[in-house]
Every structure is written in C-alpha cells, then in structure tokens.
Amino acid sequence: METKTHAGQAIVDSLALHGVNRVFAVPGESYLAVLDGLHGADIETIVCRQEGGAAYMAEAHGKFTGEPGVAMVTRGPGAANAFVAIHAAWQDATPLVLFVGLIPVADRERESFQEFDPKAWFGTQAKRVLVLDEASRASEVVAEAFFAAKSGRPGPVIVALPEDVITHEFTGDLHPPIAVAEGAVSAAELEVVRTALASAEKPAIFVGGQRWTPAAAAAVTSFAEANGIPVIQDWRAADRIPFDSEVFVGALGYGRTAETARIFTEADVLLAIGAVPTDVPTDGYTLRQSLDATNIVVNIDSSLRGRSGAVTAHVLASPVAFAEAIKDLRLGKAAQWDSWRAAGRAAQAAFSALPDLAALPGTREGTGHMSAVVSELVRRLPHDAVYSFGAGNHCAWAQRYLPTNVFPSQLSMRNGSMGYSVPAAVAASLQSPERLAVAVAGDGEFLMNGQEFATAVQYGAAMLIIVMDNGQYGTIRDHQEHHFPGRVSGTQLANPDFAAFARAFGGHGETVTSDAQAAIAVERSLKAVRDQRIPAIIHVITDPAIALP
Incomplete structure (x- = not known):
C-alpha cells in the first residue's frame, strides 16, 4: 500500500536536507503534522519550557554555527512569546527560522481562537514572512526561508503553517538548498585597501557582525598580527580576535576603555570587517562621525543597515571572502605602527587582568565579590570555553574577564535583551558538548528564562551558570540613582535560593x-559538569552597593 506524505513530513525532510540536526520547540495543536514528521526523524527535538527560551536557543544556535537555528511554536500566545528572540535576531543579524502554526485557512479573519496576522506582527522585524498556503510548496518554502535567513545580512525568517494545509498531501520533489553568495573582492578593491593601509600612520581594524567562520577569524587575526594593525572588536562580538592577541586593543560599547575609543576615533584609516559603526560602538553617534574620515567598510549587506559616519569605500563581501583575499597581504610597516598600537594593547591587557581582591572595597556580611568567583573560574577554564550572557550589570564581568580564545566563544545580545544567557548556554552545550558552556546571569535576568534549566537537565546540556544576586535590577538602579538619586522605585527583587533551584531540577x-x-x-x-555531566548553578550573593568591577 502506498504511503502518502503530508506537508508536515515534507517540511521535516527538507530541514534534514538543509543539514538541520536539532529544533527547539514548544508543542502546539496548530502544527501537529510537523511534530508527526519529526517522529523518528534524524533531527533532535528539544522540548522547551517557554517559547521565548526556544527561540533564544535557535538564535544562539545561529550565532554559534552560522547556520539558521530552527524554532517551532504555536499560534497566538506562542508566537508572541517568541517575538523577543526575533527582535534580537533582527538587530544582531542572526540567521533564524521560526515555524509558527496558524489557524485553518477557512477560519481566517473570523476572530478565531488564537488568530493573528503573522505578516502584520513580524513584518518589521523579519527578513521575510512566508505563509504556506499550498502543500505542494512546503519544501520550496523551507528552501526560500533558509536562503533568506543566511544570504546578505542574515536575519530571522518566519514560516507560518496553517494547521490544515500541513496535513494535506505533498507531491513533488524536495527542493535542494539554495546557494548563498559570499561576495568577492576585486583586484581594484584589494588595491584600494592596500593603498589606504600602506599610506596610513594610524590604521585600525574594526571587526564584528555575522557571516564569520573559524577559518575567517583566524585569517583576519593572522593578517592583523603580521602587519601590526590594532584590532577593535564590536560590542558583544569580541571573539573574532583572540583575547590575548597582541593586536587586540579592546571592544567598543558599554564598558569600553578610553584607549579603545581613542584608537577608534584617531585612526586615519579604519577598515571595518563585518561590523558597521552603529549607535552603541559610537557612544550614541558621537565617536568617529566626521564625514571626512577614511572608512573602508567590508560588508555583504548592500544597504549597510545601521551604519553611521563616512563610507569611503564599500567592499561587498562577507568576512569569509575578504579574509581569503587579504590572507597573504603584507604591508611591511608593522614596526612603524608599534607605538600607535602599544598604548591600546597595554590598556586592554590591564583592563582584562584578574583583579587584586585585597584591593577591592569590602562587602557586607553574607556577601562576596563577583570578581572572586570569576577569578577562580578563569584560572580553571579550558582554552575553548564558550560564554553566554544577556543584559545587565553582571555582563561587565563576563565581557571584561572571560577569555575569548577561539571563534565562536561569545554569545550575547546587542539589543539589551534579558533572559538570553541560560537558553544560549543550552544551545551551545548541545551543539558542542565537548566544550564548556558558561552562562553569566543576573538575578533578574536568570528568572526570565531560568526554567530552561529543566531543558538542560532533560537533554544533558552540562553547562555552568553563575548567577549574580544583588537583589535588584542593577542597571536600571544605576540609571535611577543618576537621574533621581535616593529615590529607589521599581527595581528591588526578593530572590529564591538559586542553588536549591538547581538541585530541585536534578543539577x-x-x-x-x-x-x-x-x-x-x-x-x-x-x-x-565535567564528571557527572549535569548542569550547575553557582549562586553568588553580592553587595548591591558594588555595581561594576
């Protein structure tokens, strides 16, 4: 007897064809046919506790692998919960494909149970919103979604699945993956880069963004080191150049050093690779805004969305293509740039050196320094550890002290979104169980998606979470004290025993x-984590008077 394939099965088969090994899901009756397709498939289904956590895991997977992370949620409330990660992926240019179940086609525009318009909801924050209205196009829509998520400036794509359409018979062949262009560097463009850098007295390289690979990061590092050019990394993207490289002079954004900003501003030639000078790295559009500045921007995004300041030349290429083009380029001026680079490197090395605990101010009885825990951790870290953190004052310890030695090793949010650290660590641990995943969370940030610790236990994501508990939303409290000193309002927290929380879930x-x-x-x-292969939480009770390291 011939077995017919429904569209839900074709979607799963197409995911497998695109190399998907894992999807992050919260189940819903609106996409049962896809769940049926996943039954027995060579794709692991990670059942999450909340749609925001599932979508964050998919976003982190996209950052970590360069391939679209896949999340699946139901209509209405499920889609609403996932929206936070779509916004994050949009601002971070992360490849992500979100499958959302919908009401049956015949029930549209009748205020049906959990009805919403996916194009109206997601249209401003996704590269494409695709609605599957013909079962025969199921595989084609998956291919289109993956192509859109990966090509050019990456980003999130929504695939909306009416629950009746995905039960219909799928006929035809599976659509193969659509090749994504890396762009290219012409001989003339390479000469523009070479001439500009060779004639510079104070050159600098600014790196960040997506479309990187370990090989591209290594090639750009070798180029910068061989030519002695200082490298500045973008905010929350400080893993393209190794932490201890002699050319790494710090990251821009919140928590930067003055020397990093000085080099960025004073460079007579700035070569931006993958990154563009958006509001955070430019201190709210105040750094390097002169229209006379020489800025060569290497970016696969033809629109250069988010850029500010002058663009002297735009090379339409990904970091992968550009790294290949410059890998053998030698300018012969490294010694001349030693003094230009030295101050920035010394400042960054001092900034990232582990603190002298004896020199720190004392803390209240029953509290300790976050710096003490981070210092002990850094001394025991493997070379290839990977870190995740969301938003809040606790991030200052993570981005300042945790060494990013290889790419990728830093998963974070450029849009200031909280609740990311735990789901991101789950995704990294599942994808690369041989690497230690470390999440750094605040007390407020942890409880936004801390329930995904249960997901970590269920699927063996053996990761370490450090929770900094200062009993408040610390960043907002800092702003509050600045604008309305002495009038604490709406920022205080009463927290549980996070260590007991870990044990209750089996960690x-x-x-x-x-x-x-x-x-x-x-x-x-x-x-x-290492021997029992279970996740762990270190609950650090800190003095709320000590806001930053």
Whole structure:
C-alpha cells in the first residue's frame, strides 16, 4: 500500500536536507503534522519550557554555527512569546527560522481562537514572512526561508503553517538548498585597501557582525598580527580576535576603555570587517562621525543597515571572502605602527587582568565579590570555553574577564535583551558538548528564562551558570540613582535560593556568601559538569552597593 506524505513530513525532510540536526520547540495543536514528521526523524527535538527560551536557543544556535537555528511554536500566545528572540535576531543579524502554526485557512479573519496576522506582527522585524498556503510548496518554502535567513545580512525568517494545509498531501520533489553568495573582492578593491593601509600612520581594524567562520577569524587575526594593525572588536562580538592577541586593543560599547575609543576615533584609516559603526560602538553617534574620515567598510549587506559616519569605500563581501583575499597581504610597516598600537594593547591587557581582591572595597556580611568567583573560574577554564550572557550589570564581568580564545566563544545580545544567557548556554552545550558552556546571569535576568534549566537537565546540556544576586535590577538602579538619586522605585527583587533551584531540577548547586567560598564552589561545580555531566548553578550573593568591577 502506498504511503502518502503530508506537508508536515515534507517540511521535516527538507530541514534534514538543509543539514538541520536539532529544533527547539514548544508543542502546539496548530502544527501537529510537523511534530508527526519529526517522529523518528534524524533531527533532535528539544522540548522547551517557554517559547521565548526556544527561540533564544535557535538564535544562539545561529550565532554559534552560522547556520539558521530552527524554532517551532504555536499560534497566538506562542508566537508572541517568541517575538523577543526575533527582535534580537533582527538587530544582531542572526540567521533564524521560526515555524509558527496558524489557524485553518477557512477560519481566517473570523476572530478565531488564537488568530493573528503573522505578516502584520513580524513584518518589521523579519527578513521575510512566508505563509504556506499550498502543500505542494512546503519544501520550496523551507528552501526560500533558509536562503533568506543566511544570504546578505542574515536575519530571522518566519514560516507560518496553517494547521490544515500541513496535513494535506505533498507531491513533488524536495527542493535542494539554495546557494548563498559570499561576495568577492576585486583586484581594484584589494588595491584600494592596500593603498589606504600602506599610506596610513594610524590604521585600525574594526571587526564584528555575522557571516564569520573559524577559518575567517583566524585569517583576519593572522593578517592583523603580521602587519601590526590594532584590532577593535564590536560590542558583544569580541571573539573574532583572540583575547590575548597582541593586536587586540579592546571592544567598543558599554564598558569600553578610553584607549579603545581613542584608537577608534584617531585612526586615519579604519577598515571595518563585518561590523558597521552603529549607535552603541559610537557612544550614541558621537565617536568617529566626521564625514571626512577614511572608512573602508567590508560588508555583504548592500544597504549597510545601521551604519553611521563616512563610507569611503564599500567592499561587498562577507568576512569569509575578504579574509581569503587579504590572507597573504603584507604591508611591511608593522614596526612603524608599534607605538600607535602599544598604548591600546597595554590598556586592554590591564583592563582584562584578574583583579587584586585585597584591593577591592569590602562587602557586607553574607556577601562576596563577583570578581572572586570569576577569578577562580578563569584560572580553571579550558582554552575553548564558550560564554553566554544577556543584559545587565553582571555582563561587565563576563565581557571584561572571560577569555575569548577561539571563534565562536561569545554569545550575547546587542539589543539589551534579558533572559538570553541560560537558553544560549543550552544551545551551545548541545551543539558542542565537548566544550564548556558558561552562562553569566543576573538575578533578574536568570528568572526570565531560568526554567530552561529543566531543558538542560532533560537533554544533558552540562553547562555552568553563575548567577549574580544583588537583589535588584542593577542597571536600571544605576540609571535611577543618576537621574533621581535616593529615590529607589521599581527595581528591588526578593530572590529564591538559586542553588536549591538547581538541585530541585536534578543539577548541582552552590551558594557563595563570602570570597573564601569561591574556589571550592567553582571546583565542585566544574567537577559536576565535567564528571557527572549535569548542569550547575553557582549562586553568588553580592553587595548591591558594588555595581561594576
């Protein structure tokens, strides 16, 4: 007897054809045919606790692998919960494909249960919103979605699935993946780059954005090191150049050093690779805004969305294509740029050096320094650890001290979105279980998606989470004290025992209430992650008076 294939099965088969090994989902009756297709498929279905967590995991997967992360959610409330990650992927240019179940076609525009218009909801924050209205196009729509998510400036794509259409018979062949262009560097463009850098007295390279690979990051690093050109990394994208490279002079954005901003501003030639000078790295459009500046921008985005300041030349190429073009380019001026680079490198090395705990201000009884725990962790980290953090004051410790030695190793949010750290660490741990995934979270940030710790336990994502508990939304409290000193309002938190939380879910939990407890807490937690293969939480109770390292 011939077995007919429904469109839901064709979607799953097409995902497999595109190399998808894992999807992050919260189930819903609106896409049961796709769940049926996943039954027995060689694609792991990670069942998450909330759609925001599932979509964040997909976003982190996109950052970590360069391939679109895939999330699946139901209509109405499910789609609404996932929207936060779509906004994040849009601003971070992360490839992501979100499948959303819809009401049956015949029920449209009748205020049906959980009805919404996906194009109206997602249209301003997604590269494309595709609605599958013909079962025969199921595989083609998947191919179009993956192509749109990956090509040019990457980003999120929504695929909306009416629950009746995906049960209809699929006829035809599976649509193959659509090749994505990397762009190219012409001989004339390479000469423009070479001439500009060779004639510069104070050159600098600015790196970030998407479309990187480990090989591209290594090639750009080699180019910068061989030519002695200082490299500045974009905010929350500080893993393109190794932490200890002699050309790394810091990252821009919140928590930067003055020297990093000085080099960025004073460079007579700035070569931007993958990154564009948006509002955060330019301190709210105040740094390097002269229209007379020489800025060569290498970016596969033909629109250069988000850029500010002058653009002297635009090379339409991905970091991969550009890295290949410049890998053997030698300018012969490294020694002449030593003094220009030295101050920035010294400032960055001092900034990222582990703190002297004895020199730190004392803390209240029953609290410890976040710096003590981070210092003990850094001393025990493997070379290829990967870190995740969302938004809040706690991020200052992560971006300042945790060494990003290889690409990719830093997963974070450029749009200031909270609740990202735990789902991102889950995604990284599942994709590369041989690497240690470390999430750094604040007390407020953790509880936005901390329930995904249960997902980590269920699927064996053995990761370490450090929760900095200062009993408040610290960043907002800082702003509050600046604008309305002494009038604390709407920022205070009463928190649970996060170590007990970890144990309740089947993980390992430690509590740190003094610096003396830091070493053993880190040691035992890493042992649980490494030997027992379970996730762990270190609950660090800190003094709210100490806001930043």
